[in-house]
Amino acid sequence: MESIRKLIYYSILITIFQYVYCDDFKEEIFLKPLPPTHLYGYFQFVTLVDSETSSFHSHLAPRSLTEVISRFQVEELHLTLTEGQWRHHQWGYPVLDAAPGAELYAWFSPDVADVDTQWKKLTSTLSGLFCASLNFIDNFNTVTPQMALWPMGAVKSGQNVTSQLRYASLPREIVCTENLTPWKKLLPCESSRGFSSLLNSRMIHNTNYHSIGVHVRKICKSNDCSETQLEIKQTVALVYDYDIINSNDWSFRKLFGQGLPGACPLSSESKIYIDITSNDTHAYTLTPPPDNIIVSQRGGSDTRLAVYNIKADGQMINIGAKHNSKPDLPVSIPPPLHFNRYILGYGKEFGGIVTELTNNCWTSINVVVLENAPWWLPLQLSSLRVNGQAESSLVLSQYYSPGRSRQKPYHLELLIKLPPRSTTTVTIDFEFVFLKWQEYPPDANHGFYVGSALISANLPTARNYTSLPIAGTTFDSVVNASKQWYPIVFRTNGAMVSLPTPDFSMPYNVICLACTVVALAFGPLHNICTKELVLKPLGTPVSLTQKLFNLFKKKRD
Amino acid sequence: MGVILKYVVAGLVRYYLIHLDYWQTIANRVEIATPLNSWKRLMEGVYLYEHNINPYEGDSFHESPIMLLTFYYIMKKVPFILPILFTLLDLLTAYLLYKTSQAFIRIFKESQKNNISEVAEESKSMLLNDDQLKGAAEYVLSVYLFNPYSVLNCAGMTTTVVQNLLVATALWGASSGQRIVACVFIALATHQALYPVLLIVPIAILLADVNKGCTKCSYIRTLLVFVLSWGFLIYLSAYIMDGSYNYVYNTYGFILTVPDLKPNIGLFWYFFTEMFEHFRLLFVCAFQINALALYIVPLTLRFKREPVLLATVLIALSTIFRSYPCVGDVGFYLALLPMWKHLFSFMQQKFIVGCTFIITSALGPTVWHLWIYSGSANANFFFGVTLSFATAQIFLITDLLFAYIKREFTLKHGSSRQVDGKPAKLVLR
Structure with missing residues (x-):
């Protein structure tokens, strides 16, 4: 009797609990072998929060983050910290692409009038929250993309979203344990239980590519979208090299240094998906055997997913x-769209940036290319050439915002129609800038990082496409999710330029020498203007002792 | 006949250089093209304007809106005319300088005649006769036409070609007594590059001398016309930019605050590269005062009887000390020097200055290549060369002025250097 009463008591308590806090937490791992030599691992931890509940009372959602979102009136936020370069040509497409270094973009609520101030505050706060150098984001490296980025979340129709958007990337940022630790603290189970316990920094920083991210957006609660929910998605993307783990046979122990100690008790769903499509060509057996296998047909490509349901036991x-x-x-079939970016020219006076876009499809693809050059790399729009032509019919639309030194970056967006099965090159020239000596970073001859270009495309086929559909939150939404278009935003590889440097060791010498030359003019001109010529008789030369004597004599007088 | 041949040869050389394969290299040289006058930047500005982007929003264009509109229409209607246009403008500059020096000779002869009473008896032989004076104009023409600095400047199609034409027209206008022409053109030049504002002083004196009558009224009239036309040009530029005066930050603001530290032949670039940030404003002010205001009053008071010499010296000094000088500016004032060829015998540093000009002109491109392209030298090398080039120019100008006052003294007191029969030397007191 006692136990039944207790049970009722607890169940009432839990119901109330569930009613008050409508938070929901799900964790997922997606693993995909990238034959022949790599393995892609993608973790996502999704927390759904009712937007209406106050950010000061949170259950599963990280309060530090929800507070930032509500205080700065952020509608949608994407932050990634990445080390390494995703090789689209070789590896296909990731679930979420990220630029090397730190990348942050956010849409602010339409109520925010002074977006720039709010953006500065947001970056400073996030800088503290993730121990990253996001506080170096300022007006001089922020752009407002006009065509390349669109909100992933629910937006009121007829709302001008572009003016509320800010985008910045810090390609020089180095990502390390100090960023991972605060990131893990945002999870309900932190790193003690659940999938996040696999993320130990010793192992995951030993990869070819690793990227941690936080993505916050508003999603519809119901079909009519009268109410919205806040989706906080924390992601980790890793690419392991079989050479580093010393064998083609991978296991959690080899990848993460330990096994998985069950699911996080607070999660409502903990699943592991393994893309076993490549099993046909590179046969392998999974141990333990998966709970079930899903076959998904999406956009003309078949994917087989092995699914494990993990319990919190x-x-x-x-x-x-x-x-x-x-x-x-191996036979590697390149993805439908891939690209390459490099710097042209020699010497430190003039150069050019080339972005090569290859369309492997049998249909033409429209892409938006966003070139975002820092102020110290002044682009010349008049030198823009698409396939070597100044006026190309491939460019459907163009937006250019010229940069200003120390104030504003150069921002060029092109809507290009890529003809089927062709390579298109976009070339633009720049001039090297000579900075003030205190503006050079330490180790100035290391070179300067140029951020990635953004390439936003609607792919006609889902080959190599692993992203979730826009309305989807978890991986089960991938299954049979055929659509007409598959939207994706890519980041090209970054580049590096070596700016000409002054001699840092001689500011005093330079100041003295230049002032001396000015004085060389001033002295004679002063003489010419103030004195007159006279004839002075030439006397006998005076000896040094006589001079000294005269000096004393004068004093005595 | 000979004169026409000179024009034809100089024109062909310029036209040929513009059509050379190496034209791009010439047009991009740091010594020839600065952020202010380079052809590339002008084209970028025109391109942006054509695509409805305000060229003054960015940092790539620093010419005046009047130039922008002019070149916009030229590029749109008759782009093929540009090489021949630049050549003709430069030849016209040479012709105007020739006319200016002829007028100067006329003025010089007159003043020599008026002041003959002050000349000592034994120095009468030093007075210049017609034959000696006649050659000067020819030299001015030849120097402008064949000076490599001017030739390369024109071949690089920099806007300094236009600048030189405007200044030359203003000088010609002033020396022939045409107030409106002189004032309007000096206002145009000032609107383009700011530093020619200095020239209003010698032009005012020259106009007053040439148009005899009330001197003060003449000064006031000149100043009034100049200010009105400059103001009108500023207004006109704003009108072109749809009433916005923001272009001022990218033209005058750019010249005055020196934000672009790309090397050139001047003194500013490395000085402000290496400057400590909290002293930057102080030194920017000091250097700009040095270039714009420092020498004008003392030199005017000292040389008010020689407005053409004053103009030459002010053009030279502002070239040496301006924030973005180029060899085109140097070529321009070098062409004015042969007017003073009677002073050359009093100059002491001709040889040193000549050698330094030649050596730095050869060393500059060499060390630039070593620094920027082969990476085996550093910025100090190029800085050293620009520093000695500036020093040579300063020596040239101060030497010219010393020569003038020495000749003045000799004319007045005779050429003997003796006091009461004892040997003596000339000193400044």
Whole structure:
């Protein structure tokens, strides 16, 4: 009787709990072998919060983050900290692409009038929250993309979203443990339980590519979208090299240094998805066997996903793959759209940036290319050439905002129609800038990082496409999600230029020498203007002792 | 006949250089093109204007809106005319300088005749006769036409070609007594590059001398016409930019605050690269005062009887000390010097200055290549060269002025250097 009463008591309590806090937490891992030599691991931790509940009372959602969102009236926010370069040509497409270094973009609520001030405050706060150098984001490296970026979340129709958007990237930012630790603290289970316990920095910083991210957006609660929910998605993307783990057979123990100690008890769903499509060509067996296998047909490509449901029973799980035979020679089929970016020219006077876009599809693809050059790399719009032509019919639309030294970056956006099965090159020239000596970073001859260009495209096919559909929150939304278009935003590789440097060791010498030359003019001109010529008789030369004597004599007088 | 041949040869050389494969290299040289006058920047500005982007929003264009509109229409209607246009403008500058020096000779002869009573008896032989004076104008013409600095400047199609034409027209207008022409053109030049504002002083004196009558009334009239036309040009530019005066920050503001530290032949670039940030404003002010205001009053008081010499010296000094000088400016004032060829015998540093000009002109491109392209030298090398080039120019100007006062003294007191029979030397007191 006592136990039944207790049960009722608890169930009432839980119901009230659930009613008051409508938070929901889900964790997922998506693993995809990238034959022949790499493995892609993607973690996502999704927390859904009712927008209406105050940010000061949170249950599963990180209060530090929700407070930032509500205080600065942020509608949508994307922050990624990335080390390494995703090789689209070789690896296909990631679930979420990220620029090397730090990248941040956010849409502010339409109520915010002074977006720039709010943006500055937001970046400073996030800088503290993630121990990243986001406080270096200022007007001189912020742009407002006109065509390349669109909100992923729910937006009121007829709202001008572009003016409320700010985008900045810090390509020089180095991502390390100090960023991962505060990131893990935002999770309900932190790093003690659940999937996040796999993320130990010793192992994940030992990868070819790692990227941690926080993505906040508003999603519809119901079909009519009368109410919205806040979706906080924390992601980690890792690319392991089989050479680093010393074998083609991977397992959690090899990848993360330990097995999975069950799900996070606070999560409502903990699933691991493994893309086993490549099993046809590189046969391997998964141990333990998956709970079920889903076949998904999406945009003309079939994907097979092995699914594991993980329970919070504290049992150690070590999922691994063992290859049955020696792998055959790989045939890599390039993705429908891939690109490359590089710097032209020699010397430190004039140069050019080339962005090469290759369309492998049988249809033409419209892409938006956003070139975002820092102020010390002044672009010359008159030198813009698409496939070597100044006036190209491939450019459907163009936006250019010229930069200003120390104030504003150069920002060029092009809407280009890529013809089927072709490579298009976009070239633009720049001039090297000579900075003041205190503006050079330490180790000035290391070179300066130029941020990635953004490429925003609507792909006609879902080949190599792993992203979630725009309305989806978890990976089960991928299954059979055929659409007409598959929107995606890519980041090209960054580039580096070496600016001419002054001699840092001689400011005093230069100041003295230049002033001396000015004085060389001033002295004679002063003489000419103030004195007159006279004839002076030439006397006998005076000896040094006589001079000294005269000096004393004068004093005595 | 000979004169026409000179024009034809000089024109062909310029026209040929513009059509050379190396034209791009010439047009991009740091010595020839500065952020202020380079052809590339002008084209960028015109391109932006054509695409409805305000060129003054960014940092790539620093010419005046009047130039922008002019070149916009030229580029739109007759772009093929540009090489021939630049050549003709430069030849016209040479012709105007020739006319100016002829007028100057006329003025010089007159003043020599008026002041003959002050000349000592034994120095009468030093007075210049017609034959000696006649050659000066020819030299001015030849120097402007064949000076490599002017030739390269024109071949690089910099806007300094236009600047030189405006200043030359103003000088010609002043020396022939045409107040409106002189004032309007000096206002145009000032509107383009600010530093020619100095020239209003010698022009006012020259106009008063040439148009005899009430001197003060003449000064006031000149100043009034100048201020009115300058104001009108500023207004006209704003009218072109749809009533916005923001272009001022990108033209005058750019010249005065020196934000672009790309090397040139001047003194500013490395000085402000290496400047401590909290002293920057102080030194920017000091250097700009040095270039704009410091020498004008003393030199005017000292040389008010020689307005053409005053103009030459002010053009030279503002070239040496301006924030973005180029060889085109140097070529322009070098062309004015042959008017003073009777002073050359009193100059002491001709040889040093000549050698330094030649050596720095050869060393500059060399060390630039070593620094920027082969990475085996550093900025100090190029700085050293620009520093000695500036020093040579300063020596040239101060030497010219010393020569003038020495000749003045000799005319007055005779050429003997003796006091009471004892040997003596000339000193400043």
